[in-house]
Amino acid sequence: MDKPIPAANSAAATAAAAPAGPLDGIRVLDLTSVVLGPMATQALADLGADVIKIEGPEGDLMRANGVSRHAGMSSIYLALNRNKRSVVLDLKRPEGAAALRRLIAGADVLVHNMRVAAIERLGFGYAAVAAINPRIVYCVATGFGQDGPHRDKPAFDDIIQAACGLVALGSSAGGRPEYVPSLIADKTTGLALANAVLAALLHRERHGGGQSVEVPMLETMASFVMAEHLAGLTFEPATGGAGYARLLQGGRRPAQTADGWICALPYTDRHWKAFFHAVGRDELADKYDIASRAKRNANIRALYRHLGEITPARTTAQWMALFEALDIPATPIYTPDELPGHPHLAAVGLFQRTEHPTEGPLREMRPAARFSATPLSLRRHAPALGEHTAEVLREAGLAPEEIALLAGGAETADCAGGNAP
Template identity: 85%
Template sequence: MQARKSACAGPLDGIRVLDLTSVVLGPLATQSLADLGADVIKIEGPEGDLMRANGVSRNAGMSSIYLALNRNKRSVVLDLKTEAGAAALRQLITGADVFIHNMRVAAIERLGFGYDAVAALNPRIVYCVATGFGQDGPHRDKPAFDDIIQAACGLVSLGAAAGSRPEYVPSLIADKTTGIALANAVLAALLHRERHGEGQAVEVPMLETMASFVMAEHLAGLTFDPAAGPAGYARLLQGGRRPARTADGWICALPYTDRHWKAFFRAVDREDLAEKYNIASRAERNTHIRALYQHFGDITPDRTTAQWMALFEILDIPATPIYTPDELPSHPHLNAVGLFQSTVHPTEGPLREMRPTARFSATPLALRRHAPLLGEHTGEVLLEAGLAPCDIDAIAGTRNN
């Protein structure tokens, strides 16, 4: 498979990343770096990334989730339990800028690729590990998955606090949020190296990252010592904001300011409610916010979604129809900005892919490479690293046995 021809290099052009991550968290982080122009070399064992089998597939090993998380990368298969595979990785390390993995620390130490061993080969390397739990805490060796972290960080309990049973968020939010944090950490360490010439070890733990994420608004009374009240942002846990039913569906609308509320009640001939709740006063409005949104939800079934959208456009009230994932490719804004792009994968055929979302004026981003087949670039990358063809053949033979 050939790389897509593109003049768009991205701001990380020239940075080489050895990506030993798998599943979702790590591949999302390294795809972010790849989208920014880094040469990301995905190091896989002979069995491949587990996520190659999850999701919808046309062909084995090339699932929808794998395709969504591994564009702009090259795949190299190395069996790190063999001396030939380990030696090849050591050779790659000498020319890399970043080494990133999400294995348990004890496991990668057993393979001989802990930070000290890698830094001995390349002192300038940025060595980044995504862990489930920080390595200076008692849970450092525990396994971690998205569900576990959602529950441990307080996220799952928020639904119960609002009066429903605890539920997982139906998105891999812990993996993806931590993946973004992981990419940011790599970028910061690369900037430090650029300024000061030194590599370093970086750890991004899932639990700490997600606890900080959740508690940004929910620390509440626990912010103060002694506590001024319980944790939890009351507006989210007790407020009345929720999707509103219309005559033919659902809508999300947010009258927020006194101007919004006055305009809304005037438009529906209920100015008496504006007077009743004294909405000109923010304090009074906040006191009665649940009642206000209850009235809002009682009124919205009187018109269709399209009618409400037209009215809210006139009133400048933030609003949107509720879109399903199936509807997003036809979302008028996403369609206009070309988020979803039609491509042709050499083995998977026509695909719908999402382009990188950031916009750079001087170093624009692009879909440069299709998500690779397992081991597709093994020979190419190892030749670039200076391995002899006979050694590469030996590694390939080991992989195929």
């Protein structure tokens, strides 16, 4: 693991210690909580934006979910809130709302995942915010698009997984429906939200003026799932049902070895011929006429059945050596516990050891993207609740006596997305 990265405790220390990313100079007001919104705003923070996390006195709900050393600083919170500053404001109090309006005046982006009615009640719907700052990009993550009949329904990751067809895909072979064991709807929609913010900022740069942007979870995930599964429904009239047969009818699957599991993916006729020749089963290449892509695809389940019958004869390491020699895509099956030791991830330093001022030594993941001119970095530790309240409000021009009056926070109920295990 890399040498520990010291925690940055001020904007000046941060600027001196780490390079700025391509969004340096962009200020984001982050009124999100749980998973979806923080995933999106962390993507912007990793790219160099100054993300100010507005929290209520109770803090982001996700501060309590996951593994914790100290209350309010859970593993999930730490993973989703690096490179941000935390400000506590109570938007239900006049002085808290007034402070947020001061921050809005100097911001480039405001992101929230409250229900629209809830933020309107607080006085921070798009019209009110744009009246303060017409150039602001105002982005809301909703559960369901606001022009549809489900616009007021609550939305969580499980609900969207079920509603978008993802859960049904997993049970297409007749098994019990199960949720994907990852907050995939929250995280996928979060990345879509970050992309939407970037597009709106580019539009503002080219044409001037801000705008309102909505990223609904159900529509985002339905598009995500159906990209390969629209199938016969693509055409009017439909030529068949939905579903990508190659995935739904089985075939490719992990193979057991003498000491574990491996994912091997012979993809071309050359791959299959080389594999069968290496294991002394040339007759199988002839039997299934694998030179024909159509016939190979038609027999894919039989081909992988043979592969699964052959692989228990050797160890994972032996198979990896053979597949690498044959240039066949393959990897051992890694558990999450094993990922920090993955030879590639270790070599590129994805997992880094940092020092947090309250949580001590941490293992964190650096931003994955690489920029040659504006490199990304772990500039800031995930903040304690309200850690930067006075600092940020001073920057906004509030007097010490005004700052002293503030103890509040943002509305955190009625959010779209983010129920976590």
